[in-house]
Amino acid sequence: MKGEMRRxxxxxxxxxxxxxxxxxxxxxxxxxxxxxxxxxxxxGIMGQRDEVQDxxxxxxxKIYRNLASYRGEARLSTWIYRIARNEAINAxxxxxxxxxxxDESSGHVSMEKNPEERLERKHSxxxxxxxxxxxxxQHMIAIELRYMGEKSYAEIAEIMDIPIGTVKTYIxxxxxxxxxxxxxxxxxxxxx
Amino acid sequence: MSCEEMDRLLARxxxxxxxxxxxxxxxxxxxxxxxxxxxxxxxASIESALVSRAGERPSARAASRDxxxxxxxxxPHAFVSSLWNAPIxxxxxxxLSILLTAVLGRLLDxxxxxxxxxxxxxxxxxxxxxxPEWIAGVxxxxxxxxxxxxxxxxxxxxVLGSLVMLRFARE
Numbered sequence: 001m002k003g004e005m006r007r008x009x010x011x012x013x014x015x016x017x018x019x020x021x022x023x024x025x026x027x028x029x030x031x032x033x034x035x036x037x038x039x040x041x042x043x044g045i046m047g048q049r050d051e052v053q054d055x056x057x058x059x060x061x062k063i064y065r066n067l068a069s070y071r072g073e074a075r076l077s078t079w080i081y082r083i084a085r086n087e088a089i090n091a092x093x094x095x096x097x098x099x100x101x102x103d104e105s106s107g108h109v110s111m112e113k114n115p116e117e118r119l120e121r122k123h124s125x126x127x128x129x130x131x132x133x134x135x136x137x138q139h140m141i142a143i144e145l146r147y148m149g150e151k152s153y154a155e156i157a158e159i160m161d162i163p164i165g166t167v168k169t170y171i172x173x174x175x176x177x178x179x180x181x182x183x184x185x186x187x188x189x190x191x192x
Numbered sequence: 193m194s195c196e197e198m199d200r201l202l203a204r205x206x207x208x209x210x211x212x213x214x215x216x217x218x219x220x221x222x223x224x225x226x227x228x229x230x231x232x233x234x235x236a237s238i239e240s241a242l243v244s245r246a247g248e249r250p251s252a253r254a255a256s257r258d259x260x261x262x263x264x265x266x267x268p269h270a271f272v273s274s275l276w277n278a279p280i281x282x283x284x285x286x287x288l289s290i291l292l293t294a295v296l297g298r299l300l301d302x303x304x305x306x307x308x309x310x311x312x313x314x315x316x317x318x319x320x321x322x323x324p325e326w327i328a329g330v331x332x333x334x335x336x337x338x339x340x341x342x343x344x345x346x347x348x349x350x351v352l353g354s355l356v357m358l359r360f361a362r363e
Contacts, residue, residue, distance in 0.1 A: 022270070022271050023271065024260050024263070024264070024270070024271035027260065027263075027271075028256045028257070028259075028260050029256075031252070031255060031256035031259050031260070032252045032253060032255075032256045033252075035252035035255050035256065036249060036252065039249055039250070040249075053250060053255075056255070057255070057258065057259055057262070060255075060259045061259065061262065061263065061266075064259075064263060064270070127241075128241045128242065128245065131238075143242070146242075147242040147243060147245055148245055148246060148248070148249055149249075150246055172200050172203050172204070175203045175235060175238055175239075176199060176200075176203065178238050179231065179234045179235060179238060182234055182237075182238070183234065
C-alpha cells in the first residue's frame, strides 16, 4: 500500500515536471486525474449551482499558474485540495449567495407552499442537496469526496490532511444530520 | 447496546461497511427494536440517494480538453508547440537513414568501408567514411536515385512524425 502511494506520488511529480516543461498532455492527465476531487470540493462548498463547473475550471487554471510553487512537500492531492477549497470559498463570497435552504431549527422547507409542492420537491434530485445544504463545510466536503468523488476513507484523510477516524466521524455526522432533517420533514408532511 | 450507540452502526450498515462482528451485533439489536429498523430504512434511502449522485459528475475528459484549450488560447506560450519537436523528427530521420544504410549493407553483404590504406581511422570511422562511396556503388552511381530514395524516407518520417504530434496535440 505504501509502495503504491509512493509510486503514485512519483508519477504525480513527473506529470508536474512535464507540465512545467510545456507538455500540455501531462497537464491534461493531471486534470483528468484530479477532476473528481476538485469538482467534489467545489460542490461541497457551493452546493448545486450553475457556476460549479466554471469555478472548477478556474481552479485548474490557477493550479496550472501556481504549479511552479509546488515543491512536493505535501501530497499533490492535499495541495490541490487547499487551492480548490480557498477558491470555492472566494467564489461563494463573490457571488452573494441568495439560496433558499431548509430552516435548520424548524425543519420546514422555506420554498414550499403546499403538500403537492413538497411531494414534487422530495422526488427531485435537488432534495438531497437541500438535505445536505445546512451541513458544516468540512462535513460537506467529506461527504462529497466520498460519494461524488468516490474516494475511500483513507484517500479522504490524505486529501483533507486529517486522521481517518475524523473522516468517518464527519461522514457519520453528516448522515445523522440528514436523517434528522428527513424525519422532521416526514413528520411535518404527516401532520398536514 | 443503546439505540443511540446503535445509530452510528446503522449508518455504516446502510453503507455496507460493517465487520462480521458488528453485523451480528446490529442484527441482534434490530430484531428487537422497531425504532432502529426505521432508522436503518432512512439511512438506506439516504445512502442510495448519495450513491446515485456520482453520476452527476461531468466528464473529466471533456473538462481536461476545455481547460487545455483555454490555456492554449490565454497563454500561447504555455505549452511547447509541436514544431519544437522538429529536431526530434530530423534526428530520427538521420538515425533511421544510417540504420537503413547499415541494414542494406548487411543484406548485400558489402558493408560500407573507407578505402584501404586510409591511415588513423577506427573501424567505426572507416564505416562512416565509406558510406558515400558505398551508396554510389549500390545505386550504380546515379546521384538522383540516391536523393530520391533518401528523400522519400525523410518525407515519410516527417509525415509520420507530424501525424503522431497532431494526435497528441488534440488530447
